[in-house]
Amino acid sequence: MTMNAFLKRERAYGGCFDRVPVPIPAEGEVLLKVHSTAICGTDIHIYAWNGWAQANIKKVPLIMGHEFVGTIVELGKGVRSLKVGDVVSGETHINCGLCYQCRNGMQHICANLKLPGLHRDGSFAEFMAYPESCLVRLPESIPIEYGALMEPLGVGVSAVENAQVAGANVVVVGSGPIGLGVIAVAHAMGARKIIALDVMEYRLGLAKRCGAEHAVDTSKSDPGEFVREQTHGVGADVVFDASGNPRAIAGAFKYLRKGGEVHLLGLPSEPTAIDLAPDVIFKEATVYGYHGRKMFSTWTRMLGLIESGRIELESLISHRLPLTDAEKAFELLLRGEDASKILLLP
Ligand SMILES: [Zn+2]
Numbered sequence: 001m002t003m004n005a006f007l008k009r010e011r012a013y014g015g016c017f018d019r020v021p022v023p024i025p026a027e028g029e030v031l032l033k034v035h036s037t038a039i040c041g042t043d044i045h046i047y048a049w050n051g052w053a054q055a056n057i058k059k060v061p062l063i064m065g066h067e068f069v070g071t072i073v074e075l076g077k078g079v080r081s082l083k084v085g086d087v088v089s090g091e092t093h094i095n096c097g098l099c100y101q102c103r104n105g106m107q108h109i110c111a112n113l114k115l116p117g118l119h120r121d122g123s124f125a126e127f128m129a130y131p132e133s134c135l136v137r138l139p140e141s142i143p144i145e146y147g148a149l150m151e152p153l154g155v156g157v158s159a160v161e162n163a164q165v166a167g168a169n170v171v172v173v174g175s176g177p178i179g180l181g182v183i184a185v186a187h188a189m190g191a192r193k194i195i196a197l198d199v200m201e202y203r204l205g206l207a208k209r210c211g212a213e214h215a216v217d218t219s220k221s222d223p224g225e226f227v228r229e230q231t232h233g234v235g236a237d238v239v240f241d242a243s244g245n246p247r248a249i250a251g252a253f254k255y256l257r258k259g260g261e262v263h264l265l266g267l268p269s270e271p272t273a274i275d276l277a278p279d280v281i282f283k284e285a286t287v288y289g290y291h292g293r294k295m296f297s298t299w300t301r302m303l304g305l306i307e308s309g310r311i312e313l314e315s316l317i318s319h320r321l322p323l324t325d326a327e328k329a330f331e332l333l334l335r336g337e338d339a340s341k342i343l344l345l346p
């Protein structure tokens, strides 16, 4: 049996649409019929074949994609907790279960992580085989396509639940899908004032819909001045960076208040210069980094927030396209057109 899939076939720019064999679930895995799958920043790196992708992709041909929701259509040997017909979303950090991190409650940063769409075939396909241990059943009350947003939203939930946001003045740098998720969750968790930053008018509009009180276009005005003005000269209590922009990150340490927190979610593509003495040491700033979601406490909290109606996910989705339009979707994102999350429907 064969299926449609969007692949990285050559170690070069782009991707292609092709017929490939339907995968066979290994022991402990299930076969899913993919319902929707979303394009992530990582997929754009892989499609564009930048330096990061060249260094990290070992296997081609490779079915791309890692943010997905689907219905189980077949069980591999030994699967115990899931059944045919279950709707599941995927935790993309497939961990080994044996390393130091796995044995000490940090499975999400396992030393031997394997990610779909990077190390093994991913979700830009009609079917996908996936380990039972990394799937999460989606409650019926949550619209099925939201399952494809859980993975990126979870990064934001993980950061916000670790931050002191209740009653705090919060700045979110970068209003792409990750930043918008952070805004929605920080709003739900009782932030006092959320200031969103971006350079795209379209995204700033979405930031306001997700709960930001102010949305500042940093190509037109100085965010530092604005933050100080809004906080009576004190500075931001908590900053989340979802931009990965080295200049924006360095700038954030300047308008962070003394004793404040910086949470880093965006991935800079080059080293970032921070002036440690004034901006971290004398300031007593606390800095956190995030790679993924806690397995699986972040998922539990995230599903609770969505089911309670406290976060609204519709604003995060800008396009729903058939999988056959994957190339068009990537080109649209690379041109910087108005978009946030694009869902591909196999
Ligand atoms: Zn992702």
Ligand SMILES: [Zn+2]
Pocket (backbone or CB within 6 Å): 095, 096, 097, 098, 099, 100, 101, 102, 110, 111, 112, 113
């Ligand atoms: Zn491990």
